[in-house]
Amino acid sequence: MWFMKKGRAGCLAMILLLGVQLLTACSQTQLPTDQALTPKPAKDQLQKLEVLNQTADDMYKKVMQGDLAGGRAILQLLSEQIPLIRYEGITTLEGLNALTETITQAKRTFNAANLSPAEGQVSAATIRLATDALTHSNEPMWLQYYNPLMSDLKQMEQASQEQKKPELVQAANAFRQHIAIIHPSLLISRDPIEIEKLDSMVLFVTDQVRSEQEPYKQVLNVMPTLRNTIDVLFLKKDATAYLPIIDDQNPIIWKLVLGAVILAVLAFAAWRLSKKDNGLVVVNKAADD
Incomplete structure (x- = not known):
């Protein structure tokens, strides 16, 4: 047997180099994303889906022309088409439930004995926007409601500042109706968690406006958050200024922590190794030496 003395610095450098290589490998490893x-x-x-969307468009045109009976007949075709379509990769379970509930509610509306043209038009528009959201995920038609919603909020804010209850009630009702029309489309296109936030604020504003107490201060306080929530749903760039920065796609923090742990463990191992046997490493001599 023969002995070779190892310097503490050389041993540490070799192990730390191994740690750096491991850290590099970890940083280059990509976890599968939700999109993949x-x-x-x-x-x-x-x-x-295109056939479904065209059918909804036909219904919308019939109803807007005053042909409620024709709209009712096409609505029946829609309800028959929906179960025949697979929705994976198209929308979430919440989105599918919103679509089917919209059809169910529309059938109740159109089968009512005292159906009014206005009610039929609202139902037809809601369905039309929902089917369009399924087929045009990048530029759905419901995005056109951004300006009307912002106008509603502006009127609510002005009425609250001037403490005019009738104007506030009118603006709040218009806002709630606009949200109701695009609500199924929102659930089809956006994260249900964001929709829940919006629903909570809409309910809060509605309760405040209906309250016998003065709602002006409470409505004004919720306006900035309500505007920002709508900006997020409509993918407005300015909305990011109000949101925390969370990088789920590139979690650099956990990589750095993992690397620090690896380097610390290997450095300690190198130190222990250099102290063992006074820095001497035993190596078996070859049999033919």
Whole structure:
């Protein structure tokens, strides 16, 4: 047997180099993203969705022309088409539930004995926006409601500042109706958690306006948050200024922590190794030496 003395610095440098290589490997390893795991819609899905969207457009045109009976007949076709379509890769379970509930509610409306043209038009518009959201995820038609919603909020804010209750009630009702029309489309297109935030604030404003006490201060206080929530849902760039920065796609923090742990453990191992046997490392001599 023979002995080779190892310097503490050399041993530490070698192990730390190994740690750096491991850290580099960790930083280059990419975890599968949600987008990669989400199945892409098949061609037959997209074709059926286009047919569904066209059917909804036909219903909308019939109702807007005053043909409620024709709209009711097309609504029945819509309700028959929806179960025949697969929605994976298209929308979430919440979005699908919103679509089916919209159809169910529309059938109640159109089967009512005292159906008014205005009610039929609202139902037809809601369905039309929802099916369009399924087929045009990048530029859905419901995005056109941003300006009307902002106008509603401005009127609510002005009425609160001037403490005019009738004007506030009118603006709040218009805002709630606009939200109701695009609500199924929001659930189809956006994160349900963000929709829950919006619903909570809409309910809060509604309760305040209906309260016998003065609602002006409470309505004014919620306005900035309500505007920002709508900006987030409508993907307005300015909304990011109000949001915390969370980088889920590139978690650099956990990489740095993991690297620090690896380097610390290896440095300690190097120190222990250099102290063992007074820095001497035993190496078996080859049999033929």
